Amino acid sequence: MDKKLIKGNIALAEGAIQAGCRFYFGYPITPQNDIPEYLAKQLPKCGGTFIPAESEIASINMVMGASASGKRAMTSSSGPGISLMQEGISYLAGSELPAVIVNIMRCGPGLGGIAPTQGDYNQAVHGGGHGDYKNIVLAPASVQEMFDLTIKAFELADKYRNPAMILADAMIGQFQEPCRLSPLKPVEYPEKPWSLTGAKGRKPQLLKSLYLGDNEQEEHNLLLKKKYDEIQQREALCEMQNLDDAEIMVIAFGTPSRVAKTAIRQARKLGVKVGLLRPITLFPFPEKEIYECSSRVKKILVVEMNTGQMVRDVRIAAHKDAAISFYGRPGGGFPYPDDVLAEIKKAMEGNER
């Protein structure tokens, strides 16, 4: 199949169009501006709607309006803008409305910088907005995955009536790689009998998140919990490489997973038995795979571009006796293969469990 040399952000935007998304609302912020710029050009050509919204707050609520109408809708932003969207994301989760939200992470806190980071892991995976809810979170590590996982995000969002977030860093968004720009399998379009299209010939429908009656909110939260459990059971995805004989397991997502692959190749040449587990979905987290591998390996090294966020979920998922170390570069700092290799060696030399 033909491949095209293309930027990660463009692959994502094209993936959205091919997933049937015809509604995009967004506000400019670096490093994701290629997405709205591409869609501003392409959406009108396929009968879609692009609105340069007045804020990220407006963007996410426009997404809500289009989504409630039964349409596939998306917004994209980075750190500060994603913070502004948290109110809307919480309402989407509470009202059980599908939506795709893209976060091309820049560093923070505050205005921070535009360099790649993974500082928004906790915000994306453990809420971010108020209330007891979860986003589906997908973490692409290549330009191809920017395309493929965007389509998957729309499918999962619709299937579970839940917001789905693409969590990529500025590196994945900005670099170019060859990419196949057509879906591997036909895009799935679940029915949306719940959408608000006017009550002609049927009972009026309601999409809301307010529950004031006795126990109503608790029942609603428990229903959501049931849905999240189902997502956890069915949809967790990860890539596993060189783990069969591994004594050390590196766990990393996004850009650090690519750096880790280079370091692992070098370590293997030195005779160190090391493999990689790369979560592709951050919620659902590949808990089962991590538990199984952590029972076999001697050491686990978690590499992130932050001061240690996913590592907490690894500790929860891993076998209770697992020896887990962490290497993180926050705020635009970047792990190099040599750094990761040094950490692998350090882990090897440390006490065995």
Added chain:
Amino acid sequence: MNAVFKRPPTLKDTYTHFCPGCTHGIAHRLIAEVLDEMQIVDKTIGIPGVGCCVFLYNYFPIDVLEAPHGRAPACATGMKRAQPDKIIFAYQGDGDMAAIGTSEIIHAANRGENVTVFFINNTVYGMTGGQMAPTTLLGQQTTTSPYGRNFQTEGYPIKMAEMLATLEGVAYSTRVALHSPKHVNQAKKAVRKALEMQINEMGFSMVEFLSTCNTNWRVSPLEALKVLENEMIPYYPLGVFKERTGKDFL
């Protein structure tokens, strides 16, 4: 016996959560009557804001999306763009529209979104217990302006109908009142005109209803009507501030 007045079919026969004397119910009835008369009930979708207006779905047998506080105009934007053939109205209070949602209302209006917004101005946050709103009158005592609203510290009451009328995308902006039968009749005409603007794809339409909140104003329902007439109307003049006649968008 001849019935001279009855509940419109598009207002559910149910108990109301509104306080006795509240004029929200009148605004609801007017909208229901107009939806019935224009025969657009089954293609209308309502988007209430947060506050006393949130229970719209308890009273109207139409599809309803509950918007976050102040964001109904943005939700309406997304919905109308997705379904241009449907009638979309937002229903907001003054805290919702004139405080937390100013950005969303101004830009939806300025884009000329072809939606209708009904705006209940009763000068206070009703559901949360009568706190000061941007629309609270000078000198008016509320739970958060216990010494009366002072322009030096709280600024002046905001005039939404006039402000929105300055925007090119607005087809219709008017202020009506709900304190007397005459004014209620005028208000109904405004509701119809606003929805006609949407049906004719003229752009953004907004009806501001001067309303009472006798509970939080700490007066009787009858006294509240007098307060509306004698204190609100002198500051918030009634009238049409913008009415587009052609499809000329500039």
